[in-house]
Amino acid sequence: MSDTTLGVLLLGFAGLGPDQDHQRSMYEPAFEAHPGFEIVDGDLDDPAVDVVSICVEPDRRADAAIAALQAGKHVLADKPLALTAADAAKVAAVAAETGKVCLPAHHQRFHPMIAAARGAVAGGKVGLPWNVQADFLVAGGTPSPAGELANFAVYPLDVVLALTGLRVRRVYARLTTHWNDGGADDLALLFLTHENGLTSTISVGRTRELADTRPAGLAVHRYRVSGSHGVLDIDASRPAVVLRRGEASSYTTSSGPDGRPRGRLPGWHGPSTVDRLLDELHAAVTAGRPSSPSAADAVHIAEIVDAARTSAASGQPVDLQEGSR
Amino acid sequence: MARHSVIDDTRPLGVVIVGAGFIADHHGAALRASARARLAGIVDVDAGRASAAATAAGGVPWTTDLAEALGRADVDAAIVCTPNVTHEPIALQVAAAGKHLLMEKPLTITVPSARAVADAFDAAGTVVMAAHTHRFYDYARAVNDAIAGGAVGRPVFARFALLGGWIWPDWRAWVLDPAKSGGHALHNGVHLLDLVTWWLRDEPTVVYARGRAQTAAELRIYDYLEMHVEYAGGADAVCEMSRGHRPSTLDRRDVLVAGTDGVLQLPAEGWGSTVVTESGTSLLHPQAANGFAVQLDAFLDAVADPAAERAMTQADGVRAVALGVATELSIERGEPVTLDEVMQGVLA
Secondary structure (H helix, E strand, C coil): CCCCCEEEEEECCCCCCCCCCHHHHHHHHHHHHCCCEEECCCCCCCCCCCEEEECCCHHHHHHHHHHHHHCCCEEEECCCCCCCHHHHHHHHHHHHHHCCCEEECCHHHHCHHHHHHHHHHHCCCCCCEEEEEEEEEEECCCCCCCCHHHHCCHHHHHHHHHHHCCCEEEEEEEEECCCCCCCCCCEEEEEEEEHHHCEEEEEEEEECCCCCCCCCEEEEEEEEEEECCEEEEEECCCCEECCCCCCCCCCEECCCCCCCCCCCCCCCCCCCHHHHHHHHHHHHHHHCCCCCCCHHHHHHHHHHHHHHHHHHHHCCCEECCCCCC | CCCHHHCCCCCCEEEEEECCCHHHHHHHHHHHHCCCEEEEEEECCCHHHHHHHHHHCCCCCEECCHHHHHCCCCCCEEEECCCHHHHHHHHHHHHHCCCEEEEECCCCCCHHHHHHHHHHHHHHCCCEEEECHHHHCHHHHHHHHHHHCCCCCCEEEEEEEEEECCCCCCCCCHHHCHHHHCCHHHHHHHHHHHHHHHHHCCCEEEEEEEEECCCCCCCCCCCEEEEEEEECCCCEEEEEEECCCCCCCCEEEEEEEEECCEEEEECHHHCCEEEEECCEEEEECCCCCCHHHHHHHHHHHHHHCCCCCCCCCHHHHHHHHHHHHHHHHHHHHCCCEEHHHHCCCCCC
């Protein structure tokens, strides 16, 4: 890695709902710990600022990202990058024009089990993938007032897209509420048809708190990739040390949905998914290349989320237009 | 075994097996192990196959004429293991003869015919039960017991996958002909559709399914099925039935049930022992109760006391057919299909 130190401006301390502040809970500590970054007090005009870490309110996020990019800064944007695909597309267009890095915080693709699996699929270990099944079920924590389709679904969607490299053409979705008294959806089922006829199915949601899972920890996080020549099972609740104790306890895994270990128990050793996200940010900025994931990836995910909402409301599948944005 | 004193204890129930294919062997073994029933004969349209099966079973009578077998006074019931398309006429013949019937799944391959069969047995006052054998396997009962005991609160989401590779013989196999089998949803999909519906204790309302001809593009059935079922109470199920996975030795059973109070899993890697050898990795199944024998007992219980609560009702059998039909229709259309449509507005 280049030893260039990048100045980081922390912009905004908001999220989906009053309790979500990934800037303070995730990015600030990760930037502080990560070599090659230095948090600076400043503004968009400050030449010491190379990167803007954006956690402003989701409905202002696209505008903030566009302003930062147009000021010549690179951007790390909390997920979701924007609340609609149209807004995300505006950001992506500006990122493309300016040539600056715009990295959406889809950090679960950097999970050690998933990152290894991406390499295995790309290397043909299971032949041509034709189906992916995914479960991303978080237990406890504060339900997102925007619903878990808007909040958590970004993660497994990004992982499925990163594993397969195939864009989604058709979406059928079910949104239901089972645990959240507030009414926002807390279980989304996404039935996706991709290019080349690959199909994927994602369950993503937030159950009530469970004694054997840390608050806001992942009770189930897994992917199965079926290919023409084999099957790959990814259990992202591992690697883990399994504990049996006098009280309810569970795995000590590498990361929760926010990329950080939870509770009193120590996490798995090694970099968290957010640390690896910052590795990618630093590498893309110093190499002058687009990041992976890119703003365009966030646009496609936002298109899928939009289509899922339309499908759930109508009870019918929704086709995505190729190259519509 | 609790209720058999209701029937005539002086002799076990006489049962003929109709259709001497591979699944008949499992039913025959269950009959041999039962003290409450006995194999009274074999019926098959192929005389050679019928006589061979009868000889293998210790020299029981055989015939190619179903009416002849059903006319015997020592025959009380039939277990039918013929191709799916023949289920309706055979079932109606058994009902008309006043005998009981354990019908290999699916009950029939259309909803009207399933209803006609259920009605015929109602009218005759005899028992018909569709052999959804998975209901009688240890794993399915363990999951059901846990849910019934409140382990997860109210179940709201179930995932159930049975994945394997190609097992069928050549292109002439009737299961590969949708006209004879009803398609893979009717042939094997109904196992999962019935089981999750039993576990969730809810009425299905909508099916959205996707199918693939995975093993060969020329297949006329979908050897991989994914079936999403929506229930009246708001629950959802995602079922996968595959005979299209590779390697063909894949042997996968995976259950996940999320409820209002918890999450239950029967992990894919947890239900057998892993054997690693020079020729690869395989699964060693745990010893288990014989599901066919447990199922036979449930059937004999129903025969002995038709008024008692049944492990598998006629309505269950009709509903499974409706779910299978909805699956095939949904794949054909690429859209969700309501149970109301396939049930023609009449509840089972």
